Amino acid sequence: MLGVIGGTSLLQSQLFSGLKKVVVTASSQEGEVVLYRGDDVCFVQRHHTQPDGQYDPPHKVRYAAIALALKAEGCTSVVALASVGSLKSHISIGSLLVPDDYFSPWNLPSVWEDKRSHFVPAYDKHVRGQIIAALTAAELNPIVGGTYTQTMGPRFETKSEIRFLASMGEVVGMTGAAEATVIQEVCIQPSYNFS
Numbered sequence: 001m002l003g004v005i006g007g008t009s010l011l012q013s014q015l016f017s018g019l020k021k022v023v024v025t026a027s028s029q030e031g032e033v034v035l036y037r038g039d040d041v042c043f044v045q046r047h048h049t050q051p052d053g054q055y056d057p058p059h060k061v062r063y064a065a066i067a068l069a070l071k072a073e074g075c076t077s078v079v080a081l082a083s084v085g086s087l088k089s090h091i092s093i094g095s096l097l098v099p100d101d102y103f104s105p106w107n108l109p110s111v112w113e114d115k116r117s118h119f120v121p122a123y124d125k126h127v128r129g130q131i132i133a134a135l136t137a138a139e140l141n142p143i144v145g146g147t148y149t150q151t152m153g154p155r156f157e158t159k160s161e162i163r164f165l166a167s168m169g170e171v172v173g174m175t176g177a178a179e180a181t182v183i184q185e186v187c188i189q190p191s192y193n194f195s
Contacts, residue, residue: 003075003188004043005066005179010081011036016043023051024072030065035073042073046080046175058153058174064111067182077127078183084173085157087149087166097143098132099123103168104150104177111185121184146170150177 010016019036026033032051036043047055049062049069056062070078084097091097100123110117135142147169151157157165157172165172 001074001076002041003070003073003078003183004041005046005078005080006043007047007081007083008045011043011045016041019043024069026065026068026072030062030068033062033065033069035069037073042070042075044070046179061175061178063109063175063178063182066179067111067186067188070183071186071188075188077124078179078188079127079131080176080179082173082176084148084171084176085162086170087162087172088170091143091146091170095143096135096140097146097148097171098128098135099148099169099171099176100128100145101169102148102150102177102180103165107152108181109178111182117185119184121181123180143170148173148176150174 004010004016011019016036016038019038019041022035022037023032024035025031033044033049034051034053036045044066046061046066047057049056049066086092086095102121102123132142132144149165149169149172151161151165151172151174153174162172
């Protein structure tokens, strides 16, 4: 089962039409999570996981709940798509970047409060390769490689912060590193495609 983390517009695309809305109890501590499930895919809207439809801004996204719910539904790999800001002039609006690393040394969430949270994070090379091959076959010309940098949000970055982050990576977002971290903690293979 493939897990997909994305936004509202992605759920409304033809790719995900026909998915059934389900509510999963991720854990007693994390509560219920709204997912959209098909035969071989499980989609979650990162900002709308609560049954009441409440919007969760980037710094309040329920990362652990999402990871545990995808794991409970049998997902063995996860792809997350997100809108990001470019930190490099050669990466224009509308580009697709498949990063090979991420940078977020502050306030990353954790599912566990024991030794399970001690690991070296990395995107899954096999899943990344499949994403790159699919995007290339569809003639979408992905930018292969680069570092995703994460800020906490919900505000956008200052000019000074952008200059600093540009020395660390190619794009900036508010959720991708946190998602990759918790997905790995629950032993699902992460690979991300950011646009």
